[in-house]
Amino acid sequence: MSFDRLHRLVSSATGVFGISIVALSGEFPWYQMVPLMLALAVGPQVIITREEKALSNALNVFAVVSGLFFAYLAFSTWNLLYYSLLYAIVLSCVKGFFLFQRNDFMQFYVLSFLQCIAGAVINPGLSFGVLIIPYVLGLTLCLLMSNVRKWAEGTVRFSAAKNVSEKDVQSWLRSKTLLPGHLLWLTVGLSVSTFLVSVAFFFLFPRIGMGFFAYQKRPPVSMPGFAETVELGSMTEALDDTQVVMRVKPVIGDLEPPIRMRGQSLDFYDGQKWSKTTSSVWPLKTDQQNRFLVEPRLPLDGSEKVVEVYLEPISGSKHILFAPQTPVGFEPPANDLRALRPEKWRFYRDVSGDVVVTGPPSVALLYYAYYAENRAMTPLFLSDSHRRDYLQLPEGLSSDIIMLAREIAGDERDPEEVASRLVRFFHSQFKYSLHSKHDESDPLADFLLRNREGHCEFFASGMVVMLRALGIPARLVTGFYGGDRNEYGNYVALRKSDAHSWVEVFVEGKGFVTFDPTPPVFVRGRVPRGVFSHISMVIDAVRLFWYRWVVEYSLDKQIDFLLGLAAPSRKVRGFGEPKITIGEIRHAIAKVKEIPWSAALVCLLVGVVAFYFVRRLVRGEGIWHRVNRGKVSPVVAMYRYTLKILAKEKGLRRALHETQLEFAKRVGNVCPEAQKPLLELTWAYLGTVFGQGSQVAEAKDLKQLVTEIEEKIRSQ
């Protein structure tokens, strides 16, 4: 393959990788990106013989006109990033068709690099991480090949006796395979080195983000069912989506799917949607180990199980914290310094025990959740107003529903037994379906009395209403149930399709007890264990690593690591280890301030200068030299001295047109005895100055030669 063809192929590939990073962000529709990607793939392969000036002018005009067009679009819609990026992509696609000289290729690569930068802003997903690797490989090879092209273009022009046209240069490049084989190996090594060094820089560069132009980090996952009001049936759409929403990792205790992660409870039903009666919250208190207690009167006693939860950013006005049943405490990650700054990380709970956390929107959350399976859900007793909230029924509730509830409960008065009967009733008489239709005027009545098909929301809503009709306080709870175990990441992944609703029934003295009326056949997460599922698990585990260690890499992790370096006995903190305290940080800062920085800087400067001079001394180079003339070697100095002697003693001066050897022969005509040593000295001089001729003699020999010449000249 000729050099030109290979260069164009690699340039195409690099351009396609660059645009793919942008395309996979989801910001641009596929019908825009696909033609542009095709153009980038095909463009550099097309070789057009051109009329230089005409095409160049046409390209410039196109760039200006299209620039004005995109500027108009950008400012009229105030979507500057979108249209700027689209302009850059269109320019690079057009430029791809007009790659002639090395400068054209370099402009193409600059546009591609700008696309990569834009991709970093708009595409935080794993696709960026995957595509950046071949992009770096391709870009490195492209730049190396451009270097070769630059050499080739220069050489062709250099060696031509007359003016060379652009066509001649291009046809010469197409006819040759210029790339030495080992240069390709060098490229691979160089790409790997570039990647490794950039990773090192990435982890070491201090994160001192000032956030003036902060851009949202990741697009949030839309999750109906976790807002402040939930319309009955709104979760239907989510139940078909397999996007991962959270990953739960056991820290203390085991965790096998299906797992139940409780989100929020809703107590007011108006016949169409569920909401909370009261939205007032209060902050959770912490214990001595900075763990946030759901119920301050119930401290953690060490028997609790702990899970680490990584929650994807979910759209909504608040961050609901999900936890296994009966959560008793929460804790931010041990190396998260935000824990020490209350304004950055605060846990709140409401009267129903739901826990939320403040923080910027669209940010993933990582936290530890403590739970005790046998511990009762608080509160153990209900006040009258709360009891009323949990007995609320919608206006115009069908009497048939009440009768149905009474029929099923019979004479039983125990709330747990009544709830169990209702659960058995739902399991046996109803069918789980994601796609059933219900009467919009009263969907719940339609579900309970006629249709008897629906998904978890209907089951849970129906049971809550029926319990309340029987005078038993109950509430609807939304969360997740199910999950797949990912053995590669050692966590359970919960997806949107695992979203679930169930019921909590209040039992005096026990608190709220969980009941799930949905037939168990619905439980998802039982994915087939085939090759594709394993691939999917690997991808998800890599995705989690990508988010935690790249996208969300933070100053906190860096500081903890550096503090660990300062005290070798400490290690990077994990779960259960004492957190970094404010006192430790202040102590470290105070120690840093104790160092006399000005003195240290002066010492450093003196050290550098001293090192430089000592190095020159050790190398035997003179310290004092004429800077304008550079180093003077002994041979040159002695030759000049000899010329001075000849001029002074015999009036013999080398004419400008005379070479050194011609001059030596002329001296020989005047003083034959001095010719031989003078020739020897001249050859030594030529060897030093011009890099040719005999080897440079030692200083001792040269001195002897000069002395001999001097004697011969003076004696004559």
Next chain:
Amino acid sequence: MQSLRKFFWRSSFFPRKISFSREGKVFVLISLGLGFAAINTGNNLVYLVFSLSLAMIVLSGLLSEWNLRKLRPHFSPLVRAEATKPCFVEIGVENDRKRLPAFSVQVRLLFEEDEVDVLPMRALEVRPCEKANGSCILKFPRRGVFNIYGVAVTTDFPFSFFEKSVVFPTEAEVLVHPRIKDEAHLPSLYLANGEEGGTVGKSGHGTEIFGVREFRDGDNPRHKSYKRILPGGRELVKEFEQEAKKAVFVMVFDIYDEKLLNKDDLEKALENAASFCVSLLRQGFHVGLKTVSGRVEVREGRGESQMWQILDSLSILDFLRVPSNQVEAVFEDKSHLAQYEGLAFLVHPRFGVLRV
């Protein structure tokens, strides 16, 4: 700025000289912008791309340094050149490394005078323990003495972001002659018929046969005449006629006053004079040269050595500023040319070659 640049290139304090290419400047600007954006947004992926650009810059520096190690230049000494015409200098570089090649190497001569146009010698690859030879093209814009102060070995490997150079100090001078115009017919414009030369009717070393005589010891045996032999077998040798000495004297203006004559006029006249002399010498004339001011005089002679002598003198000739009346006087008075035998020409800045 130029003097600062020269200082940097000659200074041993900075052993490596770095200059940014256009792509390098763009890349560094983009990197700075990336760093600013990364710090301001706190976006880790922008940090990643910034790290990538930093890594490329760092590796570029390391690899270019490695590429330049143990490279040694050499070049053939250049003594003379001609103004405005490309001059080729044999130049090369040797790789003293045992295993690793060097890539994208350029070697160029460094002149104190900035106006010299230097096209460096390029080598894509210099294998270990091998030499790469080539030519460096020099173009001098004017006549005079040009000083070489070093040889620079440059590389832009691997990414062409920067050009890193090592300067090997050296000292040499190049004498640049005035531009010689290719007008071989020039003398015939000014010489009448018969003035190109002839013979003088006596034995000499010309090309026309004068006669034959008896062969004596010391005669050139190639000139023996085999058509006739003297009685007794004595051999004859041809004699050649002595040619008339074709002597031409050229006078050149070296004074100016800005009003009547300026330096540009004199430079053009000097070029004409040099071309004229060279044409005459190539046609076998004896040529002598003198300046109007009398400061420079070259006795008449012939052959290549005379040509170099004349051209060397014209190369370093400097012009003298004088009052206008002196210039006028020279225009009027040509008596100083009358003393010369043979043909005499004055190369006038305004009127061209004038026969005196």
